[in-house]
Structure formats: C-alpha cells, structure tokens
Amino acid sequence: MSKSLIRIAPGALTIGKPLPWDVFDSEGNILLRQGYVIQTNSQLEQLFERGRFKPRKIERPKEETFEDLRQRNPFAEYGDLLTTLEVTLNAITSEDPTAQKRLLGLCRMLDKTCQEAPDASLALVHLYSISPTIHEQILFYGILCHFIARQFGLEEKRATVLTAAALTANLALVPVADQLNASNTVLTDDQRAVIRKHPARSIQALTSAGINNKLLLRIIAQHHEQADGSGYPEGLSGSDILPEAEILALAERYVAMITKRAYRNRMNITEARKLIATLADGKFRPAIPRSLLQVLGDHPPGMLVRLVNNEVGVVTRRADRTRGPFVKAIFGPRGNRYNGTFERDTSLLEYNVRAPEEPEIMPSMDFSMLWGFRS
Structure with a gap:
C-alpha cells in the first residue's frame, strides 16, 4: 500500500x-x-x-462503461469526488477529448452517491461548510441540486443535466474564487466584471470542449437571473427563467449563507432556513425555496445541535412523519467527549433539540462510524 x-x-x-x-x-x-x-x-x-x-486513480474513460456495484459511503467518496471534479474541470478547460465522458461519469457518480446515502450526502455540505474551497463549494451545489430537483418534481433526465450544470457553471471562477473568498476588502471593478462574465465564459469553455447540450448551456446562462428581473446578464424575469436555473441559484445562495468568508461570518443553519423562506416572495418560484426547506428539514444531516439534556451531537438522520431527527451524541452534558457515540431519538422529551451549535472549528469525529459505514 x-x-x-x-x-x-x-x-x-x-x-x-x-x-x-x-x-x-x-x-x-x-x-x-x-x-x-x-x-x-x-x-x-x-x-x-x-x-x-491514497489518491483515487483517475483513468481515461473507456468506450464500454461498467456498472459500479460498490456500496456508496459519501465520506469515503468525498476525496475521490473532489479529485474527479478537479480533473474533469481541467479536462474541459484544456479541451481534452475525454471531457464530456468525464463530466457524465462524475454526474453518475454523484447522483448514485446521493441516491444510495441521502442523509450522509447532505451531511457533507454541513460538515465541510466552514471555509470550503471552490471545488468543495461546487460539489455542494451538485449535491443540493440533486435533492432540490427531485423534491421539486423535475423529471430525471432534466435533473441529471442540472447536476452537470451545477458542476460546471462556475468553471470560469475556479482560478480566482478562493482568492475572492479570502479577501476582506471591497471587490474591485475588475473582480466584479469577472464575476458577472463567468456564466458566458463557462459556456465558452464547455462548447470549446465539445459539450453542447442546449439545456445545460441555458441553465448556466440563466443561473444569475432573478424572477423579478433584477438578475444578470439579460435581466430575464418570471417564466422566461428555467426552473433548473433557479434551483442552481438557490443552491449557490444557501451554500454562501452557511459558509465563512474573510469578509463576513457565516449564518447558522436556523437563520439560513428563515432567510430561504423569504425568497419565495418575488426572487424565485415559490415552490423552489419550499423544496429546499423540505429537503433540509428543520435540522439537516451534519448539523451540530445541543439537546435538552445538554448533550451535543450531530444530526445523522432527518425527521420523518412520526419521529424527530436522529442525533449521535458526541459530547456529554458537562462537555466531556464521549469515547463512542450514542444515538438519540429527538422526538423523546429529554432528547429534544434545544438549539443549534455552530462552532468555528468543527470537532474531530469519525464520519463513517457516525453514519454506520464500515471504515
């Protein structure tokens, strides 16, 4: 090894x-x-x-595809997903002839992971949200779009194209995004121009690499338009904007809310959910923010919470119709770190969620163990 x-x-x-x-x-x-x-x-x-x-071996796509029958563990796959994303975006910008196959393979990999382990996949967004790199942010957009699209009722083929758009729409920002996020000064005119032009530049890179799916390119072109006409680049409004573009825009906005930047603190998830609820008033089709809120639940997977008994734990499973979210307690009532973890059903009075915990530094934990995956 x-x-x-x-x-x-x-x-x-x-x-x-x-x-x-x-x-x-x-x-x-x-x-x-x-x-x-x-x-x-x-x-x-x-x-x-x-x-x-141990890096994932990224091989040149073959003409024959095979069915990957491995059990999906999003935590074990996380590094692989990021590596594959970076390789795929590099293939697009370098006009590699394998770029389209790489993108399709990455979309299948992400969709399969989200389908087989939905709570753990959503947890990635929240466990790694403190100061994510641009590649992590893009991965989060893809995960959220996967779930919002299906909750919204988008047909499967369109949802898959949306995943591809989420993974490529910010391609033109990759070289500068980490620098922009690390800056605590007001953006310059040049930086603002780069941001406003990134949909068109991402589309140009995709078409130069031979990726010409019309729906994909339209989603990217419109993902900064807003239903009230205040977006860019065309100032589109209402039904002129694709629902896929609005889903991507909302995914990006939610990630921006819960992530820390040099120039501002991050919102806690409870505050972010309240703000999302207001976005149905003119900025988005009302069903799209509602879909995201339904996907997240009151306490999304990966969120840290303090319970009524003063334990602190990690939400590992969303609430259903009969029970509250399930939490794995990692700290005792006196702040002592448990050697293992203890599952708490928060529908029981003594384990009700009292408040969100939003640490500036995430406590160490074995993610695979918390979600019951084999390491």
Whole structure:
C-alpha cells in the first residue's frame, strides 16, 4: 500500500477543517482518520512533512462503461469526488477529448452517491461548510441540486443535466474564487466584471470542449437571473427563467449563507432556513425555496445541535412523519467527549433539540462510524 501513497501538498489541508481523507505515514500506517480536525500550525507542518494519502486513480474513460456495484459511503467518496471534479474541470478547460465522458461519469457518480446515502450526502455540505474551497463549494451545489430537483418534481433526465450544470457553471471562477473568498476588502471593478462574465465564459469553455447540450448551456446562462428581473446578464424575469436555473441559484445562495468568508461570518443553519423562506416572495418560484426547506428539514444531516439534556451531537438522520431527527451524541452534558457515540431519538422529551451549535472549528469525529459505514 505504501507505494500507492503520495505526499500531501502544502495548501491541501487547513487548520480547523476536517480531513477529507485518511492520512498515513510513509510505511502505510494510519496517522489520522478522515474527519479529524487539525488544531495547530505545528500539527499541520508535521502532516505536510510526514503525511501521505491514497489518491483515487483517475483513468481515461473507456468506450464500454461498467456498472459500479460498490456500496456508496459519501465520506469515503468525498476525496475521490473532489479529485474527479478537479480533473474533469481541467479536462474541459484544456479541451481534452475525454471531457464530456468525464463530466457524465462524475454526474453518475454523484447522483448514485446521493441516491444510495441521502442523509450522509447532505451531511457533507454541513460538515465541510466552514471555509470550503471552490471545488468543495461546487460539489455542494451538485449535491443540493440533486435533492432540490427531485423534491421539486423535475423529471430525471432534466435533473441529471442540472447536476452537470451545477458542476460546471462556475468553471470560469475556479482560478480566482478562493482568492475572492479570502479577501476582506471591497471587490474591485475588475473582480466584479469577472464575476458577472463567468456564466458566458463557462459556456465558452464547455462548447470549446465539445459539450453542447442546449439545456445545460441555458441553465448556466440563466443561473444569475432573478424572477423579478433584477438578475444578470439579460435581466430575464418570471417564466422566461428555467426552473433548473433557479434551483442552481438557490443552491449557490444557501451554500454562501452557511459558509465563512474573510469578509463576513457565516449564518447558522436556523437563520439560513428563515432567510430561504423569504425568497419565495418575488426572487424565485415559490415552490423552489419550499423544496429546499423540505429537503433540509428543520435540522439537516451534519448539523451540530445541543439537546435538552445538554448533550451535543450531530444530526445523522432527518425527521420523518412520526419521529424527530436522529442525533449521535458526541459530547456529554458537562462537555466531556464521549469515547463512542450514542444515538438519540429527538422526538423523546429529554432528547429534544434545544438549539443549534455552530462552532468555528468543527470537532474531530469519525464520519463513517457516525453514519454506520464500515471504515
């Protein structure tokens, strides 16, 4: 196994963020599990010096596709999804002849993961939301679009095209997005121009790579239009805007609300849900914000909450018609960290959710274990 490991590049890990994959030493011995949160600069430096990870082997797509029968574990797939996304976007910008096949393969991979493990897939959006990279943000857009589209009632073929649009609409922003998010100054005119032109530039990159699906390109062209006519680039309004474009716009807005940027703090999820509820008034078709709220529930997977008994835990399963959300308690009432985890049915009075917990640094946890996946 040690031969398949590669060194961690500086910049790939960040203090205060969960590890996206298991980290090994040069001999293949595990150092830290996925979900561990780096706490100090010295710890970060040691990982850059000693740490290795196992990358996914990205192969050239073959003419014959095969059915992937593996059980989907979104936490184990997370690093693979990000790597595949980066490779796919690079293939598009370099006009690689495999770009379209790569994009279709990535869409199938993401859709299958969301279908087989919906709560765990939604949890990725919230567990990694503190300071995500541009590739993480794009992945979150794809996950949210998958669920909103189906709740809204979009037919399957159109929903799949929407996933592809979510993964490529911000292609032109990739080189500058992390820099923009890290800036705590007012945007310059040049930066604003880059942002306003990114739908057209993303479309240009896609067509140059031989990706010409008309619906895909229309979704991207319209995803910053608004129902009241105040959007760009065409100032479209009402039914002139595709519902797919509005779904993508709402996914982007929700991710922006719950993520931290250098120039502002993030909203907690409860506040974000309240704001989404107001967006049905003129900015979106009313059914689209409602669909997102139904997908999330009052307490979406991956959200940290404090219970009535003062335990702190992670929501692992959304509420259904008979029971509240299920929570895995990770901290005891006195703030002590549990050695394991304890499932709490929050429909029971003593385990009712009292308030959201929104830490600036996510506590370390073994995501696969919390959701019952085999590591």
